[in-house]
Amino acid sequence: MPLRLFNTLTGQLDTLVPMDGATLRMYACGPTVYDYGHIGNFRTFLQIDVLRRFLELTGMRIHHVMNITDVDDKIIRNAAEAGIPISEYTPRYVEAFFEDMDALRIERPEQIARATGHIPRMVELVQKLAAAGAAYRAEDGSWYFRLSAFPAYGKLSKKDLSGMEDGARVDVDEYEKDSARDFALWKAAKPGETAWDTPIGRGRPGWHIECSAMAMEYLGESFDLHAGGEDLMFPHHENEIAQSESVTHKQFARHWMHVRFLLVDGRKMSKSEGNFYTLRDLLLKGYKASAIRLALISVPYRHQLNFTFDGLMEATNAIERLRTFHQRLVKGAFAAGESPQIQEAAQRAQADYLAALGNDLNTAEARAPIFELIRSANTAIDQGEFLAGDRDAILAVLASFDAVFDVIEDHDAEPTRKALAWAEQAGRMAEVAPELVARQSLSDEAIDALVAERTLAKKQRNFARADQIRNELAEKGIVIEDAKDGVRWKRK
């Protein structure tokens, strides 16, 4: 199943094929590590994860490079406020970032590149641009890209800058540029700021140059796919193209993917709006990592997603249904054989599922055949028409669903445990939802003991005691199910 993916550059669905015929080379803009990641960041990384996982499911080999921006204005400012060098400031946020990625089960890219580890490559690129006449040094020692040297500028974001007045909106501290639209490649050091001594002077890289330098270092002058959030399209990605192609005269990335922003309660998420959430915030409110993952990927990447707590509950309940069904298959006893209707339904579900994802990663459409299959399988089981071969066929479909969505298998305990440990250490226990604390208060062994006591009470027809135990457990988020083949319990 090939992937037809919307390409910002061409404005249409293009089939994603590795240009070397073997491995898809892709670059995705990663985080700037000045704070904890918020759910908007993670929506982007999650959608890129969906892309990766779908390609892997179809058997494609991938080489995916992600950068970490560990030097920029905000980092310098925050580190200065904290009174520590940036090399001490950023590691904790790098670590937190990967912890959050793991919590959301986002696969690691094949390669992670830090900006501060690639300064010489960036300097080289600036030198090459200068040699090509596309870069110039301003009086203060900063280097700028000369926009007029790249006539194709605007081809990605479809902006026509020809009509823009030069000098209409020049920032006061950018008076040294030849043209207002020229952007910084290298920023001259200001007193006390982090800086590197290099052949092009003492300073630090501009924001855009790191991605050009690292992408070309690891993926070559031309590669298959470049992805990121929609906000990066302009100016960041446009500038990357200008810098890179001015040096190589080759197409930089062939295919560009942009993930739309999410809204929270119908508005853009921002700290001033009071609708700003990090992953940790949500985990401490008691939501499961899997529910957050599902909520953030269920709306296709090219659509705005309106994030709400109702949406998180919906995702929580949908996962519950998936997991309950999965357990029913795994634990159930079925007679040998296959029933043609179920086999056929499983095959059709698998085909529809893959087709939906192949159609520009339509995750919403992809869910439908899975849930349809679950309903018909449940019906067959209830009617005693479900056989062991049917189970195997459906488990295979669920496995390919989980290869991309990754929410059926339950990995939720660890992220919550880590978030609680972090809250304790960071002195933020006040933010933890009381239900979450209650839920953590019983060990599996204690629950097993209570469940056994209840089963005994039931056998003795002491229903008052049995219900009392069930209520006690329910208060701590433990749900009991009396099935034909025994008693099950699960944490809500």
Added chain:
RNA sequence: GCACCGGUGGCGAAGUGGCUAACGCGCAGGUCUGCAAAACCUGUAUACGCGGGUUCGAUCCCCGCCCGGUGCUCCA
């Protein structure tokens, strides 16, 4: 202001120029159960923002309008 995107049942969200417009969640009733839970069945449902146009036929195409959102500046 300029540009782009969206407005589908109670909520979220697919999709299509013509068959009963997916799927999920919620709610109600039923089956099962000591009672529940899970599961299934039924209902919720006269759901395609408004007004024109094209067409044999439009939710889907075109025009206008209203509403919401986003970008044009640091931002996933």
